[in-house]
Amino acid sequence: MDWLLTPGTPGEKFAVMAVAIVLFVAVMSLVLFAVDRPKRVPTWVVALGFVGLPLGFLAYGLLRPAGITLWNSFFNRNSTEFVGVDNYVRAFTEPQFQKVLLVTAAWVILAPLLSTVIGLVYAVLVDRTRFEKFAKALVFVPMAISMVGASIIWGFVYEFRPDQGEIQQIGLLNQILVWLGMPPQQFLIGQPWNTGFLIVVMIWIQTGFAMTVLSAAIKAIPDDITEAARLDGLHGAQMFRYITVPSIRPALVVVLTTIAMATLKAFDIVRTMTGGQFGTQVVANEFYTQAFRQNNQGLAAALAVVLFVLVIPIIAYNVRQMRMAEEIR
């Protein structure tokens, strides 16, 4: 039965996959068959048949590990000695980690803001034009791409060749600099701008999402509002400022907070493009480094908890805005 754990050929891999699915279907059918006796089985047994497995999964695989992680964050690197809040103190006071927090803050502020602004402007500009569908698809496609793929795409844009003799630039951005008569730059190495160039990748991915949600919100603005505003003499930028933006406020909040949360947890871009070197490290990637490279389980757990805690104000803001929007309605 070794091949169930370590299948070698593609055929074996697909066979294991089929086994897994059949096994799953069999278990589920058995459970459902057992509870499908109307009147003979009490309701709570039926309910248990439906929610038992999923809730068990969640309790075992999400709730319990979260508790363990919280617990471990108060222990030393191999969880043998209680150290109180030392790990948190380290994460917030050591200059190395303060830098990481600062860079993470830059990500969480810049990426959502810029993706939302660009997505909004683009959505307004292409709204109800002849080529709207096509134009939107262009900006939306990056959402389908993995962050690893996007990192490679942009890594190639930033590619640097030393500026000497006959050497041609093969990265587009440096070639543009050369065309403009400037020396080529190592975009991913020069601090602090390299973080900015990494954030660009996140913006490139998330703008499509912002544009899609905001475009739907713009289309939902009632016609009489825009018409009344137009009769009052509002046009162009004024219309945008006084009618469009206030009308889609709830959608803006959802987009901003969603992208902020995604940005906070994303480590793929930093890991693929710089590996966290050159002062680009973020909390999510530092967590991975501490947990699986440095094997400092206490500090890694503390960083994971910090990630969790940082999400909370974003969620709270989101919920508060939702409440306010509902009250107005």
Next chain:
Amino acid sequence: MTSTPTPLPSHAVGEETAPEKPRKMSRAEKRAIAVKGRLSSPWASGIAILIAILWTVPSIGLLVTSFRPETVIRNSGWWTVFGDLFSGEAEFTVDNYNEALYGNSSDLATFFVNSFVITIPAVVIPITLALLAAYAFAWIPFRGRNFLFVAVFSLQVVPLQVALVPLLSDYVQWGINGSFWTVWFSHSIFALPLAIFLLHNFMKDIPPSLVEAARVDGAGHVKIFFRVLFPLLVPAIASFGIFQFLWVWNDLLVGLTFAARPFQPMTVAVAELAGSRGGDWHLLTAGAFISMIVPLVVFVALQRYFVRGMLAGAVKG
């Protein structure tokens, strides 16, 4: 049908006779005209075109480069291809793809298989589980239902990072670490909060009278679920299914943490390639494109569901 005087159709079309008729235009048309006025401003269209270019050119660069011979990639920028096309000097090849897929150092064909093997159960299992749970939360009254539902809903905000290390040490204890089973199991767990929440919302939208009618006819919950609700939920399932497919396919964190080298998904392999052979753009561009082709096809083929799934699933992570 309408009380308006009947104009000849041929006469009405395309003839801008008088400004006294604006009421006959539909709202959308009026807006379209207003928008035209706006877009004719050169600044506005300039910005729109600039954004469109910034969002496409990097991908085009990748695609073009992946088909150029290795030595040419090293010595000239991909944009020179357009000049070379005119002079007939442009060279194209699929060698990069051959090397990326079957070469010793990359061997992406293996990881391509892995990505499929990982993704399909990691979509089917959580959706099935979530459907059942969502049904119970929506239509089976039991004690503690609301509390449990809110609990599941709020689990959405828990970052995956907090669960990784404890889960991994369990897998090691059970002696299954590194296998596909751990990846499937982990992905299924992490997908559940959002899946249950979304599918529950869809279930709640189904008129209760349908469920009541089936119940009066003596159908049990299992029968109601499969005969009445399931067919109505197909679009919702498709939306979430596509979202989950892309999420798992594009995932790096779970694959990196749980899968052993021979079972890693393509994202991990491509990221590794970027680390170890960062300057070999002929391999990287081809490899990146191979890893992107499946999501891109899904995107083009199922854009409507894709958008809905993206909108609905945007809060996962």
